[in-house]
Amino acid sequence: MVGRDAVLDELADALDGPPGSAGRAALITGNRGIGKTVVLNEAEALARERGWLVLSETATDGLVDRITADGLPELADLLRQSPASRPRVRGISLPGGLGGVDLDLPQEQGPGGLRRQLNAITDLLDEHDTGIMITIDEVHARGARDDVAQLAAVVQHAFREDRPVAFAAAGLPAAVQDLLTADVSTFLRRARRFVLEPLSPVAAEEALRVPIIEAGRQVGPDEVARMAEATYGYPYLVQVVGDRAWRQDPSSEAITADHVARGIDDAVREAGFALHEPAVNDLSDTDRKFLAAMAVDTTGESAISDIEARLDRDHGYVSRYRSRLIVAGVVEPSRRGYLRFTIPYLAEFLRARVDYL
Ligand SMILES: Nc1ncnc2c1ncn2[C@@H]1O[C@H](COP(=O)(O)OP(=O)(O)O)[C@@H](O)[C@H]1O
Ligand SMILES: [Mg+2]
Structure with a gap:
């Protein structure tokens, strides 16, 4: 782990601080390969070291039901087992004395069930001066938008009630921006933002x-x-x-x-x-043709006007695909009227595979 001390220190401070500390809701963004998932994993490790429970998820369709049907019930099982008989679950260490508890978890699904389950668990954790961290990777995934919004609303409510909850999510920059402006949740919009930059x-x-x-x-x-x-x-x-x-x-x-x-x-x-x-597999044929038109340039950036000429398409058409590809996290504006690839060596990769495009 290099170069991520600042982020992790802040997340650790938030765990050690009172409920509602700024870093207890964190949104981590950055390009592919920049280390978002690694930071989420490290954040989880910080929580476990402090005896917190961790619920680690990826934003895909059915997220909320997965949490209420599997995620939280599994954590509840762990709390019910006596410390002595508890199987050694990797990396989980609950604070002394916790375990063998009588925890009644509502069996309900959906956002209402999620809220009641989280309340039941955090009531108990609070008594033992510990908490639960929820992490969501790939939070920008379109298919999971409703689920992410529902989860965020429940977590927001838990924050308002000063429950011992920490929330950290990670995703691609423009797609996360898109998610936030789509009015998914004021909670997410207020989360502490960490933009992961390349290492110096x-x-x-x-x-x-x-x-x-x-x-x-x-x-x-x-x-x-x-x-x-x-x-x-x-x-x-x-x-x-x-x-x-x-x-x-x-x-x-x-x-x-x-x-x-x-x-x-x-x-x-x-x-x-x-x-x-x-990065390229998820894209449409037209998206890829756009990228191929960019890959012609060996200067590190492409003029939009050149892309229009190479594709023989008008400005409106190229603008539309430009936006799509920015949200996909594959390209970014380098300056006015220019685009570049976000991922190192993507241009070389594309040039080597013009046939595949
Ligand atoms: N801070 C770091 N120090 C050392 N290696 C790292 C660090 N961040 C990421 N890596 C390495 O880079 C790889 C990609 O990181 P990952 O978190 O999966 O990126 P992302 O989720 O942003 O696409 C990891 O598997 C790991 O090997
Ligand atoms: Mg990742």
């Missing part, structure tokens, strides 16, 4: 160098700088570039310029599977 070059270099040195191999400053540059500060790429450079010849004492060059090539190929394909 210094942080990326450190993230690459330290594990290599600690594992007993050598690497020179030029090699580290070259690797860091190739990551664009994306934690995903830091991970993969470091790993692939390492693997070129684990028996050699030092990681050489040649290992680095080949490692970067391997990492970029790997990113094709892990980042680029998933």
Whole structure:
């Protein structure tokens, strides 16, 4: 974990502070591969370390019913088991004395059921000075909008009643913005926003160098700088570039310029599977043609007027697809009249597959 101390410190403070502390409702946004899910997982770990219960979900259709039918009932079961007989559930440690409790969880579904279940659980947790963290990944998913709105309303209500609840959600920037302006919930709109940015070059270099040195191999400053540059500060790429450079010849004492060059090539190929394909697969044929028209440019950005000319379409048509692709988190405005890809190496990926487009 590098470069996310500020976010995690604030989330930890919110857990240690009183109900309603600002960071107890957090909305984490950033591009694909920037580390949103990792931050959510770390937030969950912070909660568990403090003896909190954690309900970890992804926003897909049926979210609310999943929570009321499975998520909360499972946590309730855990609370009912005596501490001694409780199976060792990974990472869960309830505060001393909690367990073997008599907890009556309403069997009801829907938002009403969710509210009553959460009340029953938080009444109990509050008595034991602990709480529950709810995390929702991919919160922007369109298919789950109603569910997210219902959940947010219930959590908002719990906040108003000073219940020990923390809520953290993560999603793609423009899609989350879309969700917020769609009037889904004032609660989400007021949540503490954390925009995850690429790591600074210094942080990326450190993230690459330290594990290599600690594992007993050598690497020179030029090699580290070259690797860091190739990551664009994306934690995903830091991970993969470091790993692939390492693997070129684990028996050699030092990681050489040649290992680095080949490692970067391997990492970029790997990113094709892990980042680029998933981002492009969800798109329509027309979206992809739009991206292919952008990928022609090798300068790092594309003029909207050039895209119009290449697609032979008018401004209105191109504007519509431009907006769609921004919400999909694949492109972003670089300056007025220009677009660029959000994900490093996506242009190269697309250029290598014009046939597939
Ligand atoms: N802060 C970090 N430090 C080290 N590695 C990270 C960090 N954030 C993310 N990663 C790595 O990058 C990968 C992608 O992160 P992830 O959280 O899945 O991105 P996102 O959810 O934003 O698409 C992770 O699997 C992990 O290997
Ligand atoms: Mg993710």
